[in-house]
């Protein structure tokens with residue numbers, strides 16, 4: 001798929017802008033702070049309903065404005081659609097498809113698909129588990145858009161369960177006889193039911209992505225690797241029950257490959273039972289998909305803490321390239337967005353990456369300096385300056 005027209009109103013630094021786009025490579029060049037990232041961030045927002053730079057919508061609305069609108073015309077094969085999101089920080093966002101009456105924002109997921117490479121990607125390798133969970137969940141949603149609803153159900157159940165645990169912990173600390181925790185059983189079942197669905201999709205994704213990441217790593221860093229992706233479940237190994245299990249390390253263990261939804265449900269439920277005493281003491285849910293990690297291994301060692309800076313970059317690029325290959329193989333080619341990445345890479349990685357993506361259906365590249373963009377990425381050039389975007 002590709003975006004044929006992008007229209008922004010009060011989004012980031014743009015009061016109003018219309019940008020016609022074609023398939024193939026589009027390079028946006030401009031000095032620092034002119035709004036290049038803001039443009040491609042808008043495309044990423046339509047694909048994920050989030051920003052790769054900030055966790056809330058407020059900074060995405062132009063300072064002084066109340067709401068922002070992102071609108072894009074999108075072509076996939078013979079089909080064209082117009083998708084629109086209105087960002088209303090503090091209130092519900094609104095969305096429309098083909099100017100129809102409103103739909104839920106998550107109903108637009110899947111229309112725009114993108115894989116974004118950005119300097120922030122280094123955090124996929126070097127950062128906290130939350131970075132890798134977000135990476136997995138965004139890709140899961142790109143493959144199976146209904147998972148956005150499952151994720152928000154999970155977050156809601158988790159929040160309610162944590163509220164209950166927190167009150168129980170407070171009551172204990174204040175010397176009360178303890179709360180009646182019978183409702184916790186019901187929340188355990190909800191959490192395990194929805195959590196198992198999240199786990200099934202993550203496991204399926206990791207199995208599909210692993211070989212592609214290994215190949216991509218070899219492409220970016222010839223002779224390097226091998227790389228393996230290992231999903232680490234906070235619930236695995238905690239189902240023995242009783243105090244022994246409660247004393248186990250909080251690192252969890254590898255998830256059993258190929259486990260079905262029911263098996264994962266039972267495992268989560270047993271794990272919640274095993275850590276209940278600790279949870280009531282600490283007032284927080286200790287097992288579930290929100291505590292899991294994706295261990296990125298380079299050879300025998302985890303990349304985090306062991307890989308060099310260059311290896312970490314190659315790994316991050318390999319994860320994004322593998323995501324691209326996966327979505328492409330599954331029938332809907334995503335827009336590739338390369339935001340300011342070439343300046344971060346050495347000449348060899350720069351050339352390799354450019355060669356690997358040059359044939360994408362649509363590749364949006366931002367750069368402060370035109371010379372940073374490898375020659376193989378020839379295509380439309382745009383200048384970005386003073387809130388205006390002009391085709392060169």
Ligand SMILES: Nc1ncnc2c1ncn2[C@@H]1O[C@H](COP(=O)(O)OP(=O)(O)OP(=O)(O)O)[C@@H](O)[C@H]1O
Pocket residue numbers: 011012013014030031032033034035036037038039058059060061062063340366367368
């Ligand atoms: N909500 C907002 N309201 C107004 N201006 C904003 C808002 N968010 C960001 N900006 C402005 O947008 C500019 C940054 O734009 P952007 O990150 O797209 O720059 P860039 O061209 O990619 O720069 P660089 O090359 O340095 O990465 C900054 O000047 C910033 O102050």
